[in-house]
Amino acid sequence: MLNQKNNDNFLGGPQNFEESDIVIFGAPFDSTTSYRPGTRFGPKSMRSEFFGIETYSPYQDLDLADFTIYDAGDLDLCFGDCSYSLKQIEDMASEILAEGKLPFLLGGEHLVTLGNVRASAARYPDLHILHLDAHADLRDDYLGMQLSHACVIRRCHEILGDGRIFQFGIRSGDKSEFEFAKRHTYMNKFNLEGLENTLEGLRGKPVYLTIDLDILDPSVFPGTGTPEPGGLSFHMLLEGIMKITESMNIVACDLNELSPTYDSSGISTMTACKLLREILLSLSAKQL
Amino acid sequence: MLNQKNNDNFLGGPQNFEESDIVIFGAPFDSTTSYRPGTRFGPKSMRSEFFGIETYSPYQDLDLADFTIYDAGDLDLCFGDCSYSLKQIEDMASEILAEGKLPFLLGGEHLVTLGNVRASAARYPDLHILHLDAHADLRDDYLGMQLSHACVIRRCHEILGDGRIFQFGIRSGDKSEFEFAKRHTYMNKFNLEGLENTLEGLRGKPVYLTIDLDILDPSVFPGTGTPEPGGLSFHMLLEGIMKITESMNIVACDLNELSPTYDSSGISTMTACKLLREILLSLSAKQL
Amino acid sequence: MLNQKNNDNFLGGPQNFEESDIVIFGAPFDSTTSYRPGTRFGPKSMRSEFFGIETYSPYQDLDLADFTIYDAGDLDLCFGDCSYSLKQIEDMASEILAEGKLPFLLGGEHLVTLGNVRASAARYPDLHILHLDAHADLRDDYLGMQLSHACVIRRCHEILGDGRIFQFGIRSGDKSEFEFAKRHTYMNKFNLEGLENTLEGLRGKPVYLTIDLDILDPSVFPGTGTPEPGGLSFHMLLEGIMKITESMNIVACDLNELSPTYDSSGISTMTACKLLREILLSLSAKQL
Amino acid sequence: MLNQKNNDNFLGGPQNFEESDIVIFGAPFDSTTSYRPGTRFGPKSMRSEFFGIETYSPYQDLDLADFTIYDAGDLDLCFGDCSYSLKQIEDMASEILAEGKLPFLLGGEHLVTLGNVRASAARYPDLHILHLDAHADLRDDYLGMQLSHACVIRRCHEILGDGRIFQFGIRSGDKSEFEFAKRHTYMNKFNLEGLENTLEGLRGKPVYLTIDLDILDPSVFPGTGTPEPGGLSFHMLLEGIMKITESMNIVACDLNELSPTYDSSGISTMTACKLLREILLSLSAKQL
């Protein structure tokens, strides 16, 4: 009469923290979302629907059943207090990193990335960021606020400095953001062209991978706070991510901006789940 | 770094089977639903949203935090095989009853009741049924099938015989069902009038309480497979249920027919959750 | 290998025009709807979902299976040409009336009533109208247009004159409409009070019954073009209609303003279907 | 070629601040919402749909066209910074009060009330609060945060002290809130009983009226962040509000917690608009 079934973690069965190289945790936070809130339901929706996809990947011929991954659940974040929430995320990530494991953060809005990056940069001073997104997220402030989803990569830049951030797929921002990018980051607009060159240059570096799912076309991923027409197909994104995970030394990463309420068909959640499966498999296979 | 949070049981925290007088389990089954399927998502939706209501009831001045209730999770039922699914439900209920505990079943379609009733009648030969529903569920067969949600009370009657089933709120059925009721059950059409008299007569008997949530008006509970206009308000149903739980010897019970897909506002799930809270509190308080 | 099943009429089986006292026809028209269009889908949605309710009524202990009613299907109306559409409705109704049968019109927006009333008044010069609605529909013109859903009862008044129109449930309109009502119609605001007195006075007269389903509270009937909070419950409306059909000489009638697109739960269509069943049964039983 | 039409204020036409006794302003803020965010879209949705109801009220026989009310639009609030947002609300309200006008605030989540109450209490030291709500909102903190929608009346109590706050309709909260209410506020659970006595005692006092629309039953008002089954009907709430506005000296007020995303039928927005119309008419008529 055990209640294993409603142990709603991604892998369904019993978990083993010690043997896991990757630790998933959710940050259900969307307090600074400026357009349409709801990414707080992202991690919960992914856990709830993950059973709807297979554990086996025909793309990689790998099966999650063959790996040990720990799902630490969601943090209890306080809506309306960004600084404290970021601190909670940073503490969790630091703890995971201290155990020599990879913190895999599920947002929530993109601001949550800052907590994970702070912890990662503390442990890996030479950290570089690969940023896949529709939006530049390079504002200095948004409506007077510096801790905002629209400023998150700018805040990361303050930690890492020039030449450490590589942005792909960017198709939206204000003029100042694109000008900032010209001077301080590498930015490839609209798609993933140039990704291979970038990966060549980053080989061997510790890399933080942050994926804002709105890089996908809204037809593929309508369930997000700020849909931006003209994005990537699922195949383009999957191919790009596989190139990254296979060749880079990923030390921490995140997947964010799923807002399931805006997609009554549920395809956005399935897309997030399938990408999660592929990333987990690729990262896990390398550690064998 | 424990993952207590995604232990998505109704009470959130750690569980203790031994100390619990009530054991909740879900039967996510809707294979015989004839109109609109989807009640399979009922228990999952209730677990997922239960955190959205308080644990404290201002109606009863009681708090779930003060009681120990065990949530055994959902059964793994096979879609398309009714007999086997009912057997799984019966086995689970029998096991709970054998421990001297009350099996609280969450449907699923109404057919699941049959498994719980079979187990309960085996343990309590003098079992009586209180049936709150919009539909009579008294057909002998439905499209040639005897194990159907439209036949469930008829099947219960075959177990218990005349004079043991008391139906309230019934406002739909075919002519033969209403004629069957005249001869074999007590039926109060449309509302809960006469409930107090019935309860008077049942005092001291072992009672199975089955609640098809479509007894509520569709305005209050649109998220169900077969909405039937002209039903009860939330207050009317809550008041009736409280009368039952306070005065009856409930030995097993169920709450069924929540189909969350049909209610994008989510109010049906909240209604099911709030009724669950009130029933759990009322039953638990009696056992103190 | 006959294709009886997709003969999507209300009664499912083969039809017999000669033996039918009532002829149903749909007018899928919403060209003058000013707020939210979509009532064109009303009749189609009702035919599609009618199988979801029983043919037997426990309210009246009558079964549609025991009566012969003819469903003539929907008219092919031209969107954007009100005069011609009204003419098509009038012609259909005249043809039905000429056969001594009752034309039962399913809207569409409320303007369609005018076609049916024109035909009925031509045959029954002493026609009176019972009008159940949230809106007065008494404007002389709406944005310069005289053939508008907001003017339909005013147009009927031009045909019938003072003292022939009795309005119930009205809770919305502009000031001029309520002033017009004081001088030219009988109007009972907000509910059905006074209905019995009115029925007393109309006994023996030929009566046209027009029901705008938005007389119901939006909680009960959200699927309508102009929802107006503060309306009737299902029970109140059903009880009022039963009083009317049982005591009045109904010569023609309509049920309109179902707009299923605005109600993803489907409860509005079920409500319209159930009211249709009850009216058909009540009218048919009288003719036995 | 003027663009008066897209001047999307509530009264449609040109505005006159000087002649207006009432000034409406919106606070599109939901950063502390703990369950389902989205009330930020409340004021916008109301402005957008207000044209869908008449300006004339058959309940009061009054017409908005006969009064001058100023709609100042929505504040530009920064998501994620509660203190600063509340300051902006307070400043706006103070400015309106300084002109001898009534600040009519449209939320947003219930926390916005605090800004308006601060300004009102500063101007009217003897301020009393009439609080209509499903939730007690009396927590000291929520997940460690004191500026939360769940704490807003507790914060108001810190300003006003015992005996100044009168709560009606409350049907949800944790145990400590109900205990706090016993000692520090007047609370009537579940409905509006006792309202007349309260009004008797408040006659002549300066009163702040705060209406959390979730006091309504979710069937009537599904479009809200935290739906709570078992609430008031539209008629019950309208009747209660009319008693208040007719007899009290309302110096400031608010209407909050409309979250239109959760109600695809749009009836929640229409309900909020109709209540707004009735309150504006009642308050305006008194000042004639």
Next chain:
Amino acid sequence: MLNQKNNDNFLGGPQNFEESDIVIFGAPFDSTTSYRPGTRFGPKSMRSEFFGIETYSPYQDLDLADFTIYDAGDLDLCFGDCSYSLKQIEDMASEILAEGKLPFLLGGEHLVTLGNVRASAARYPDLHILHLDAHADLRDDYLGMQLSHACVIRRCHEILGDGRIFQFGIRSGDKSEFEFAKRHTYMNKFNLEGLENTLEGLRGKPVYLTIDLDILDPSVFPGTGTPEPGGLSFHMLLEGIMKITESMNIVACDLNELSPTYDSSGISTMTACKLLREILLSLSAKQL
């Protein structure tokens, strides 16, 4: 006063069984659907919306008005009894085949294919299957059940044996299914590459074409039970199907897994209807 209009068959007008080479029938069955049920509404939704597309195809310069196709309507299948439902489908298909006509089955879930294949294999012992799908459907059992949508092609393999089944577009399954495919079927993963070679080899053979519409990308076809990201565009699928219908000897076929409830925009139903039109035109033109 004929009711031709609500004769809701695909071609609208009167039908002629004798002259038709193709007979359409629906199997509204979804009892074994494991993730999200609702394909039972597929055929009904297609019939209801088919009028929304033209009868003329600019792709083929052909018009349905120039051909005679018989729509036999939907079978009355019993939910919850898979064996009997499959028998009903098989009987219907056998009857159509016996008349020398092509049975065109509309699902429902993919399991319905088995009934049509059984009848076709009985008549054409050399039957080959072309299977377009996102899922392999090659499990031996699913949760202990052998008659499941996830096993349907495996069951077909038991009838036809090795070398007779050709699968395209497959991008999901468990590991054992892909291993089974290596030994017993031809499988092309992810897309339609290699289709022309396959068609070359099948020339002249009797071919059963089964199309699970979830082969399409979820952006194009969200209304399905198990959406699988990374699928075909409409153009890719249409082009592939045209190659098949033009060159193959199709003796029976099906189109399945439309679940309209999950797509409130209705584009999935339109996509299914347009593909149906193109297939019907292509098959009909060959028989001229």
Next chain:
Amino acid sequence: MLNQKNNDNFLGGPQNFEESDIVIFGAPFDSTTSYRPGTRFGPKSMRSEFFGIETYSPYQDLDLADFTIYDAGDLDLCFGDCSYSLKQIEDMASEILAEGKLPFLLGGEHLVTLGNVRASAARYPDLHILHLDAHADLRDDYLGMQLSHACVIRRCHEILGDGRIFQFGIRSGDKSEFEFAKRHTYMNKFNLEGLENTLEGLRGKPVYLTIDLDILDPSVFPGTGTPEPGGLSFHMLLEGIMKITESMNIVACDLNELSPTYDSSGISTMTACKLLREILLSLSAKQL
């Protein structure tokens, strides 16, 4: 205390008619829509959500903040009276053209184009039309009506004559429309191939650009009255439009057929807004 914020025009700030070269106005009209109405809400939805995209375009490196564009708001059109509505549109466009400005019309259904074309052809007798659409819109009448969305380009042809209309992307129509096109217009089916040749030939001519947004694939743009599978991607359409606006002498244009009700995700409105931004920027930059 100014209410600038709810001045819901596209550019947010104060407006200057004199300095604007482009004047936007909306025609919220859908009375002749034959399948699914609702495009009346198109302009309102675009104004309401336009703030959700940036004013800066990374595609063109231009910012709307650097240009002066006048938004005249929406016309008050009478539903159900097509001739008068078209006259209102024509008058508005004539007035704008008389000032030497470009009338940018936002539909509404496609019929509204006729009013704008009438005015434009009166001012530019040598007018040519570039027509991007899924549908040919070349019927002589639709259900007997000549002023219908399905006939709008045919009506334009009556004004302009042969050789003046160039149609792209057309993938639906009845046979007669495609035959009419062969004789009287230039039509490129399915996509934008041949656009460059056409533009070459039109260089220097006054061109009217009409964009029916259903030229996009329904996956990209589900929110439209008549979705037609197999359309353009966002990139393909944007690229085509940019070629047109950069090289052609556009004297008037329109963007129509957004029907937001059918897309609960909101991505269709965002797509329309982004295309509007790009067109406005491209046209404005040329006039510098």
